[in-house]
Amino acid sequence: MANTDESEYVSKPTPRLCFLRRDEGERYGFNLTVERGSRGHLVRKLASRGAAERSGLRDGDRVLEVNGFFVDDVSQAVMARRIRISGNQLCVLVLDQEGYERAQAQGDDLLALVKSHEMKGCKSPRLCHVTRNQSHSGLGVSFNPVEGEKGHFSVGLVHGGAAEKAGLRRGDRLVWMNGAAVSDLTHSALTKMVKKCGDHITLLVVDSETEKKYVQQKWPILPVMAVPCNLPHRARSLALALGPHGYGFLLKEGKTSSGRTVHVVQEVHDDSPAQRAGMQAGELLLEVDWESVESLAHKDVVERVQQSSPQITLTIISAQGLDFYSKLGLSPVLFCGDEAGGEQQERNTPLPSVTEETPEQVVASLCASLEDSVASLSATSEEVVDGLPAQRHCVIEKGPLGFGLDFDSVQHTSGTVVSQVTPGGPGHRAGLAEGEVVVEVNGHNVERKYLEDVLMLVKAGGKHLSLVVKNQSHHSNDQDQTCSGLESHDSEEEAGDSFL
DSSP states (O other): BBTTGGGGTTTOOEEEEEEEEEEETTTOOOEOOOTTTTEEEEEOOTTOOOHHHHHOOOOOOOEEEETTOOTSSSSSHHHHHHOOOOOOOEEEEEHHHHHHHHHHHHOOOHHHHHHOOOOOOOOOOEEEEEEEEETTTTTEEEEEOOOTTTOOOEEETTSSSSSHHHOOOOOOOOETTTTTTTTOHHHHHHHHHHHHHTTTTEEEEHHHHHHHHHHHHHHHOOOOGGGESSSSSOEEEEEEEEEEBBBBBEEEEOOOOOEEEEEEEEEOOOSSSHHHHOOTTEEEEEEETEOOOTSSSHHHHHHHHHHHHTTTEEEEEEEEHHHHHHHTOOOOTOOOOSSTTTTOOOEEEEEEOTTTTTOOOOOOOOOOSSSTTTOOOOOEEEEEETTTTEEEEEEEOTTTSSSSSSEEOOOOOEEEEEEEEOSSSSSTTTOOOTTTTEEETTTTTHHHOOHHHHHHHHTTTEEEEEEEEEEEEEEEEOOOOOOOOOOOTTSSSOOOOOOO
């Protein structure tokens, strides 16, 4: 998060932070474009009195960050996706036209410029899902009003309870519960909300010091900026290469109980590209090559898949996952990465605090595509134990959408594992495999560190990531990919069914 009030940076262009809030059904009211002969994503065509204009955006501004993600060097498609998944609140960091052009002329590193204006001492909010412990202690959490601060609630925990294991810390401040902000609630109303939650509750929390700084700057704390903790569902990105009989899955149009049209994976053929990528029958298709297909008719989705041959990236989620995010009012692809349930961040002790020297703003790149990926350096020195490499050093160059891997915490203790490696992405090219234990990140030993601290170190490295990992638990089998024509549509299938 950038602090634009630091006087020590007056010699350099100063970014501005703009928060956009729109009503349901309202547009943000601006266009983003990349103009011939110009660099950066330009703000154009602001709607009069629209959300963008109200936030302070101006024509000609260049967008540097969206919700804490550096975007100056990403494609328009990636930029559009970042904005689309934000929902009705959006945080953008911008430079005015003169400042951007001056930075380019001076050869300024824009990523370094953004980092130099970050607000010191802040840590990311956490979105935590708590499941009631049926044997004892229930949810293991209580909320106490902060004296003299209306609408502010401090988190109390049962030691070793469900809430603590889900990533909450004693003294955290509650921001949001099951999709609803708590700033306007009385303690009595909040207590009633908790009782209605049943066996599950999803909370947005932040440490008290960070909350104070956000309040001082009048900045909102948004779930799109949060580190996900213990979420039961995640969308997944799958990279598929066309086989001799197509991609190997049957797509069918269906409807949810609420009447929402969805695109359902009806069948997955044995030994097909879809099966090897991990696709499962019953999952729902959300995106094709990072573009949403949720509002498209079935024939338009099929056409888009066919046009993407011979390789494609699909974003999918379980039906339960779509329902989970819909009830929270969040995009189902917001935390695209791990398989459902992959973020089991159970902890027996609170996470350690972050010192002033630790990078403050955690922004984890959660998706990576095959498109324009940067080649990575493969593993170097190895020590072999029982036929398996005990430790390997991998150096990874960041692609347009990230490093192509995700991390997860080790259950019941500190430590971090590689939870997902995107086929064909930078991490995959470096030889990383799911289940490997992370020993070092950018030269720092992390064997006794928690996930949040590891993500901070990853962010601090910018476009370069140095990992030491050890002993793979299982391997990825995504190499068997061939190219051929699409399998023709089976005329005996029902309308709305398509083999792909």
